[in-house]
Amino acid sequence: DIQMTQSPPSLSASLGETVSIECRASEDIYSNLAWYQQKSGKSPQLLIYYASSLQDGVPSRFSGSGSGTQYSLKISGMQPEDEGVYYCLQGSKYPRTFGGGTKLELK
Amino acid sequence: QVQLKESGPGLVQPSQTLSLTCTVSGLSLTSNSVSWIRQPPGKGLEWMGVIWSNGGTDYNSAIKSRLSISRDTSKSQVFLKMNSLQTEDTAMYFCARNVPGDPFDYWGQGVMVTVSS
Numbered sequence: 001d002i003q004m005t006q007s008p009p010s011l012s013a014s015l016g017e018t019v020s021i022e023c024r025a026s027e028d029i030y031s032n033l034a035w036y037q038q039k040s041g042k043s044p045q046l047l048i049y050y051a052s053s054l055q056d057g058v059p060s061r062f063s064g065s066g067s068g069t070q071y072s073l074k075i076s077g078m079q080p081e082d083e084g085v086y087y088c089l090q091g092s093k094y095p096r097t098f099g100g101g102t103k104l105e106l107k
Numbered sequence: 108q109v110q111l112k113e114s115g116p117g118l119v120q121p122s123q124t125l126s127l128t129c130t131v132s133g134l135s136l137t138s139n140s141v142s143w144i145r146q147p148p149g150k151g152l153e154w155m156g157v158i159w160s161n162g163g164t165d166y167n168s169a170i171k172s173r174l175s176i177s178r179d180t181s182k183s184q185v186f187l188k189m190n191s192l193q194t195e196d197t198a199m200y201f202c203a204r205n206v207p208g209d210p211f212d213y214w215g216q217g218v219m220v221t222v223s224s
Contacts, residue, residue, distance in 0.1 A: 032208075034211075043214035044152070046212050094165055095154050101152075
């Protein structure tokens, strides 16, 4: 199975601050990487797919980059509604595997 | 619009079988695939398995021996059955649309299942 290592496990950011979350795959996943945001008690919401494509309706302050085994999610200007847990998901092979999550809080 | 909704018992006794239903609307199961994903309280997400649009299935090897996914296309329903439940199977269970080659884009709200005597 492909292992997804996500960092950091938690993060605190001030309003307007730029935030980055990293995800490393145990093998090349050829940009088949998605990012999700999950708010408390809700299902995950798709933010980014194919490493850098923005899902319809997602604010442009969210962006993704990376290739091979290294990927990142950037939030350019933290907003209160961005609080939640963020997960990466590899879509290269089955079983699909998720990163361990990054809890993002507003400082 | 596309909607998925999970239903099932909130409490299951240890060693018993869990049965969940995912009812979909706004999409056809003969042209869409559906995955089950679970999340223990306070923990991360685990992909469990998928039923493909052609009716074939694939399962996570970690739970394959206990898991079965099926469907009734006429009722737009996907079923999950998992036997020999233990306390560590306590989790929120989600169904999600699984487009081959794409990430899970539509998710249900989830159903919480507690395994306890």
